[in-house]
Amino acid sequence: xxxxxxxxxxxxxxxxxxxxxxxxxxxxxxxxxxxxxxxxxxxxxxxxxxxxxxxxxxxxxxxxxxxxxxxxxxxxxxxxxxxxxxxxxxxxxxxxxxxxxxxxxxxxxxxxxxxxxxxxxxxxxxxxxxxxxxxxxxxxxxxxxxxxxxxxxxxxxxxxxx
Numbered sequence: 261x262x263x264x265x266x267x268x269x270x271x272x273x274x275x276x277x278x279x280x281x282x283x284x285x286x287x288x289x290x291x292x293x294x295x296x297x298x299x300x301x302x303x304x305x306x307x308x309x310x311x312x313x314x315x316x317x318x319x320x321x322x323x324x325x326x327x328x329x330x331x332x333x334x335x336x337x338x339x340x341x342x343x344x345x346x347x348x349x350x351x352x353x354x355x356x357x358x359x360x361x362x363x364x365x366x367x368x369x370x371x372x373x374x375x376x377x378x379x380x381x382x383x384x385x386x387x388x389x390x391x392x393x394x395x396x397x398x399x400x401x402x403x404x405x406x407x408x409x410x411x412x413x414x415x416x417x418x419x420x421x422x
Contacts (some may be wrong), residue, residue, distance in 0.1 A: 268342070298390055303421035310398065310413060313373065317421040319388040322351060322378040324417070335361035337396045337399045337410065340379050343392065348382030360403055367403070386421065393418045 288294060304312035306326065314325040322341055328334065336356065342348040354376040359367030368374060386392055395417040401408045 269382060276321055304417050306415035307413050312353045315417055317419050320381050322381055324376045328368050328370055330369060333403045334400045337365050339398045341394050341396050343387045343394050344383050345384035347383050348385045349381055349421055351378035351381040388421050391420050
C-alpha cells in the first residue's frame with residue numbers, strides 16, 4: 261500500500277504542475293506573446309523590369325513606388341490588386357498622365373519612378389492592424405512596338421496594414 265500511495269502522490273503533484281504550466285502557456289498565447297507573424301519582414305516583390313523601391317499599406321490605401329527598368333517607354337492599360345480571400349480585396353486603380361497612350365491608359369517613361377496609389381481598398385480581409393498578402397497585376401505594351409502586344413507582370417506585397 262505504501263508504494264502505490266507514493267506513486268499516486270508523485271503523479272498528482274506533477275499533474276498540478278502540468279496544469280499550471282498549460283494555463284500559463286495558454287494565457288501567454290491568448291495575449292499575443294506567441295504571435296510570430298509580427299516578426300516577419302515586410303516585402304515587395306516585382307520582376308526586375310519594374311523594380312519595387314518602396315511601399316506602404318494603410319487602412320484603405322496601398323502605395324507602391326516602382327521604377328521602369330524595361331528599357332523603353334510603355335503604356336499601362338491596367339493595374340489591379342487582389343488577394344486569395346473568398347471575397348477579394350478591391351481598390352481603385354491609380355491614374356497617370358496619358359502622353360502617347362489611349363484614353364484609359366497612361367504613359368510610363370523608361371527609368372522613371374512612379375508613386376502609384378491604390379485608393380478605396382476594402383473587403384478581402386483588408387483590415388488595419390493585420391498582415392496582408394496582396395497580388396498586383398499590371399498589363400502594358402511598349403509604345404514603339406508597331407503591333408503593340410500586351411504583356412502582363414505580377415508582383416506581390418506582404419506587409420502589415422497600419
